[in-house]
Amino acid sequence: MEKIRKIVLLGAGNMAGHLSKALVRCGLRLEEVMSRSPESGKRLARQLGARFIEKIEDLNQDADLYILAVNDSSIAQIAGTLRLKNKIVVHTSGTVGIDVLNPVSRKRGVFYPLQTFRKGKRIRFSNVPICIEADQAGVERTLLDLATRVSTSVHVITSEQRKILHLAAVFASNFTNYMYAVAEDLISQDDIPFDLLAPLIRQTASNIRHTGIFGLQTGPAIREEWAVIEQHLELLKDRKVYRDIYNLMTQSIIQQQHRNAKL
Amino acid sequence: MEKIRKIVLLGAGNMAGHLSKALVRCGLRLEEVMSRSPESGKRLARQLGARFIEKIEDLNQDADLYILAVNDSSIAQIAGTLRLKNKIVVHTSGTVGIDVLNPVSRKRGVFYPLQTFRKGKRIRFSNVPICIEADQAGVERTLLDLATRVSTSVHVITSEQRKILHLAAVFASNFTNYMYAVAEDLISQDDIPFDLLAPLIRQTASNIRHTGIFGLQTGPAIREEWAVIEQHLELLKDRKVYRDIYNLMTQSIIQQQHRNAKL
Numbered sequence: 001m002e003k004i005r006k007i008v009l010l011g012a013g014n015m016a017g018h019l020s021k022a023l024v025r026c027g028l029r030l031e032e033v034m035s036r037s038p039e040s041g042k043r044l045a046r047q048l049g050a051r052f053i054e055k056i057e058d059l060n061q062d063a064d065l066y067i068l069a070v071n072d073s074s075i076a077q078i079a080g081t082l083r084l085k086n087k088i089v090v091h092t093s094g095t096v097g098i099d100v101l102n103p104v105s106r107k108r109g110v111f112y113p114l115q116t117f118r119k120g121k122r123i124r125f126s127n128v129p130i131c132i133e134a135d136q137a138g139v140e141r142t143l144l145d146l147a148t149r150v151s152t153s154v155h156v157i158t159s160e161q162r163k164i165l166h167l168a169a170v171f172a173s174n175f176t177n178y179m180y181a182v183a184e185d186l187i188s189q190d191d192i193p194f195d196l197l198a199p200l201i202r203q204t205a206s207n208i209r210h211t212g213i214f215g216l217q218t219g220p221a222i223r224e225e226w227a228v229i230e231q232h233l234e235l236l237k238d239r240k241v242y243r244d245i246y247n248l249m250t251q252s253i254i255q256q257q258h259r260n261a262k263l
Numbered sequence: 264m265e266k267i268r269k270i271v272l273l274g275a276g277n278m279a280g281h282l283s284k285a286l287v288r289c290g291l292r293l294e295e296v297m298s299r300s301p302e303s304g305k306r307l308a309r310q311l312g313a314r315f316i317e318k319i320e321d322l323n324q325d326a327d328l329y330i331l332a333v334n335d336s337s338i339a340q341i342a343g344t345l346r347l348k349n350k351i352v353v354h355t356s357g358t359v360g361i362d363v364l365n366p367v368s369r370k371r372g373v374f375y376p377l378q379t380f381r382k383g384k385r386i387r388f389s390n391v392p393i394c395i396e397a398d399q400a401g402v403e404r405t406l407l408d409l410a411t412r413v414s415t416s417v418h419v420i421t422s423e424q425r426k427i428l429h430l431a432a433v434f435a436s437n438f439t440n441y442m443y444a445v446a447e448d449l450i451s452q453d454d455i456p457f458d459l460l461a462p463l464i465r466q467t468a469s470n471i472r473h474t475g476i477f478g479l480q481t482g483p484a485i486r487e488e489w490a491v492i493e494q495h496l497e498l499l500k501d502r503k504v505y506r507d508i509y510n511l512m513t514q515s516i517i518q519q520q521h522r523n524a525k526l
Binding site (some may be wrong): 071072073095114115116117118121123127128129131153155157160161163164165167168169170171172173174175176177178179180181182183184185186187189190191192193194195196197198199200201202203204205206207208209213214216217218219220221222223225227228231232235236241242244245246248249252253255256 | 334335336358377378379380381384386390391392394416418420423424426427428430431432433434435436437438439440441442443444445446447448449450452453454455456457458459460461462463464465466467468469470471472476477479480481482483484485486488490491494495498499504505507508509511512515516518519
C-alpha cells in the first residue's frame with residue numbers, strides 16, 4: 001500500500017470542489033488543480049492552497065494520486081491525453097467504467113462519493129458513502145485507506161454495481177426532487193406556502209431507515225381509493241404531464257401491491 | 264369562542280391515534296372513542312383514558328368537539344347518522360369538503376394535520392402543519408385555539424386549497440416513497456446495501472428548505488446526458504414499469520427545463 005501525500009485534481013466543478021475540500025480538511029495536500037475554466041479553477045486552487053494549472057502537459061508528474069473529478073464525457077477525453085508513469089489515477093463518476101483509464105496508468109481506480117453536491121452548500125463528508133474500485137489489490141488498499149480518512153462509509157463495489165447504484169440514485173434523488181418541484185408548482189398556483197409540505201417531505205425521507213420501503217407506502221394509490229384518485233386526476237385535467245405522472249405512478253403502485261399480495 | 268374541554272373521537276386508525284394522543288399530551292381530555300373495530304378502539308380508548316363506545320347512538324351528546332378521524336368514505340356514512348345539537352364537529356380529511364358535515368351540526372369544520380402517520384412511529388406534533396376550515400367565525404377561532412395548543416404551524420385554508428394541498432402531498436410523499444422503493448428494489452437485486460442510498464435521500468429532502476425546487480435538480484436528465492440516459496434505459500430493459508417511469512420523468516424534467524429557458 002502506498003501512502004498518499006501529494007494529490008493532483010483535474011476539474012473544478014461541484015464534485016471536484018466538495019471532494020477536494022474534504023480531503024484538505026482531513027489533512028491531505030492538494031498540490032495542483034487543473035481546469036479548463038480558469039476562473040473556477042483559480043478560485044478552487046486558492047481555496048485549497050494549490051497551484052492552478054491550465055494544460056495537462058504542465059501537470060506535475062510526481063504526485064501520488066490524480067483525481068479526475070470532471071463530467072463523464074471529459075473523462076475519456078482527458079484519459080486520451082494524460083500519461084502517468086506508475087501513478088494512481090481515479091475518476092469519480094457513477095456511470096463510467098474503470099477501463100476508461102487504461103491508457104493513463106496501470107494503477108487505476110474509481111473513487112465515487114455517492115451524494116448530491118450543490119454549490120455553496122457544505123456537505124458533511126464523514127457520512128457520504130464512498131464507493132471504491134481498483135484493478136490491483138495494492139491500489140484498492142491505498143484508495144480504501146484514503147477513503148476512510150474522509151468518510152466512515154466506505155465500500156468496494158464493481159463497475160456494474162456502481163452503474164446500478166447510480167441508476168437507483170437517479171430514482172431516489174433526482175426524480176424525488178422533481179416530485180417536490182411538482183408539489184411546489186401545484187400549491188404555489190393556489191397561494192399555499194411551501195412550508196406546509198416541508199415537514200411531510202422530511203418525515204417521508206426519515207422513515208426510510210428500515211428496509212422494505214414499499215411497505216411504508218401510504219396514500220390513495222396503495223389504498224385504491226378511486227374516488228380520491230378521480231378527484232386528483234380532475235384537478236390535474238389541464239396539466240397533462242403531471243396527470244401522466246400521476247397515472248403511471250398510481251398504476252405502478254397498485255400493480256406492485258397486487259404482485260406482492262400474490263407472493 | 265368556545266373553550267374545548269371534552270372531546271369525542273370517532274375512529275381508531277393511524278390519524279385518530281396520532282392526533283388524539285397529541286391532544287392528550289397537550290392537556291386535553293378525550294372522553295370517548297368510537298370505532299367499528301372493537302379491538303383497536305378499545306386499545307386506543309385505554310391509552311387515552313377514554314370510554315370505548317361501539318355505536319353512534321350511544322355517544323355522549325354533551326362533548327364540546329366531535330372529531331371524525333376516519334377514512335373518506337366513512338365520513339359521509341357517519342355524517343348520515345350522527346346528529347349533534349349545536350356541538351362542533353370536524354373531520355380530518357385532506358380530500359373531503361366541509362359540506363359533508365352539513366347534516367350533523369351547524370358548527371362544522373375541518374382539522375387536517377398534514378403528515379404521513381405510521382403505526383408505532385411517534386410524530387412530534389408541534390411541527391405538523393394543521394389546516395383549519397370552518398363556516399362560522401366562532402368555530403374557526405375555537406379550532407385555531409385548539410390547533411395552536413398542539414402545533415406551531417396552524418393555517419386557515421379553504422376546501423379547494425386543501426384538496427390541492429393533498430394532491431401535492433401525494434407527489435411529495437407517496438410518489439417519493441415509491442421512488443425510494445424502486446431504488447431499493449434495483450440495488451437489492453445486485454446485493455448493494457440500502458445504507459449507501461440513505462444519506463443521499465436525507466440530503467435531497469433537507470435541500471428543499473428554499474423555494475424554487477426545480478432549480479435544485481441534478482442528474483442526467485437536467486444535464487441532458489444522453490449517454491447516461493441510454494445506459495440507464497439499457498439497465499432497465501427487463502423492467503418495463505421502471506423504464507416507463509424513467510422515461511416519463513426524464514422527458515418531463517427536460518421539457519420543464521426548456522420551458523423555463525424560454526421564459
